Amino acid sequence: MTIPVDIANTIVDPKAYADGDRIDQAFARLRRESPLEVAQPDGFDPFWVVTRHADILEVERQNELFHNGDRATIVTTIEADQKVRAMMGGSPHLVRSLVQMDNPDHFAYRRVTQGSLLPQNLRSLEARIREIARSFIDRMAAQGDRCDFARDVAFLYPLHVIMEVLGVPEADEPRMLKLTQELFGSADPDLNRDGKVATNVNEGIDSLQSVIMDFMMYFNAMTEDRRASPREDLASIIANGKVNGEPMGHLEAMSYYIIAATAGHDTTSSTTAGAMWALAENPDQFARVKNDPSLIPGLVEESIRWVTPVKHFMRTATADAELAGRKIAKGDWLMLSYPSGNRDETVFEDPFSFRIDRTPNKHVAFGYGAHVCLGQHLARMEMRVLWEELLARVDSVELDGQPTRMTANFVCGPKAVPIRFKMR
Incomplete structure (x- = not known):
């Protein structure tokens, strides 16, 4: 039995993630009817869809059994995979960052x-991060009583923090933001390099390669x-870092910078924008955290679960295995569906x-085990500090139009969050 093709097509469709409700409904149906089953969307090799929280953890904790790097780490069409392998001398990866590595390389590079x-x-860093947060809140206040919180605050604040940590000059931050959005928003005509929906695989891969x-x-x-x-700065650590006593390879070093300069802010930006969207739609939750700042860490964790900016990673079985009573064959490809795990009714x-005030909140948005997000502690600190400073000054917030999400099936979050607010 395989997943119905309409559901299979939905879970790889970037537009379904932009919709939000459509992807949530698809994963809810899978958790109910086919929590671990094979999907074969049109144009894709078959892969297992891992929808339950417990099964995602089970795969994540077995790094030798389920590899990151043997096949594409992000779900990709057969044609796109062939194109990348032709470009990269047989490798399925355009970059080789920690995400595409397995041990012993993963441990050594990490x-x-x-x-x-x-x-x-x-x-x-906290005092400096607080200073940066205040500067963006001041900019928000200077706009009067309305702004696009995503574009005016959430995209720019984590960007400035990570670029300062990395050592990128402030003047280059707009360029880094644009490149990040072109990379993760390659399916979104508002964000990608070409300003249109790619009509064929060559267009999409060539555009991604030019961004890289x-x-x-x-x-x-x-x-x-x-x-x-x-x-x-972090750039000096990467530039002079050694792995097994030798300088990093060129592709690995460049990939290290790229993941720091993209995932290092984009996922935090998405979570921050999504938190404001959720607070504007849930005035009772806004009032609670406004009146009780001790709830801010809970707000941070719930917003990470709520948005789950990284939608999936792929793993490849290195041997025959069993997962949740199903037989997984060596070479099988598995999609870890983090938004589904974070909506699992048996856990949450x-x-x-x-x-x-959700307690416990054992979300899987940062991954788990050896590949758990390297920047999770910095991300949490940035969000906590921003909300500590912002909630002390904002008295009310409501939506001022319909928020929108990026069109993407890998890393995806709000694209616009128009709000009206009262601020001291």
Whole structure:
């Protein structure tokens, strides 16, 4: 038995994620009727769809059995996979970051920056992050009583934080934001490089490759600079980092920069924008957290669960295995559906309600196990600090138009969140 083709097509359709309700309904049906089953959307190789929280954790904790890098790490058509492999000498990956690595490489490369991103080493950044948060809140206040919270605050604040940590000059931040949106929004005509929906695989892959090349040209120059004159920034750590006693390979180093310069802010931006959207639609939750700042960490966790900006990763079975009573064959491809895991009714009471006091809130939005998000502690700190500063000044908020989401099936969040507010 396989998943009905209409549902299979929905779970890979970027437009379904922009819709929100359509993708939620598709995953709810799968959890109910086919929680672990094979999908074969039109034009794709078959893959298992892992929809339940427990099964996602089971795959994530077995890194030797379920690899990241053996096949494409993001769901992709047969034709696109063939195109990428032809371009990349047989590799299914346009980049080779931590996301595309398995051990021993994954562990060795992760160690290069892991220490810098541990909570105890991030504490020294909090005062500066608070200063940055206040500057964006001041800008918001200067706009009067309305703004697009996504574009005016949520996109720009985490961008500025990570670029400062990375060592990218402020003047280059608009370029980094544009490249990030072109990379993750490649299916969205409002965001992608070509300003249109790709009509064939070649267009889409060529556009992505040109975005990646622009990133690489930028970071190649930065690498040369940091090797000649190291600074106290993440770029210097990457530029001079060694793996097994040797400098990183060029593709690996460039990929390291790219993931830091994209995922390092985009997912936090999406979560922050989604939190404001949810608070504007749930005035009772806004009032509670406004009146009780001790609920802010709960707001942060619930917004991460609610938005789940990374929609999936793919894994490949390295041997025959069993998962939830189903036989998985060596070489099988599995989609870990994080939004589905984060709406799993057996784990989250009333999962389609936004509840800032949800306890426990064991969401899987950051992944789990060896591949858990490297920047999760920085992301949490950024969001906590912003809400501490913003809720002290905003007295009310409501939507001022219909918010919209990006058209994307991999990394996706709000594209516009128009709000009206009263601020001190």
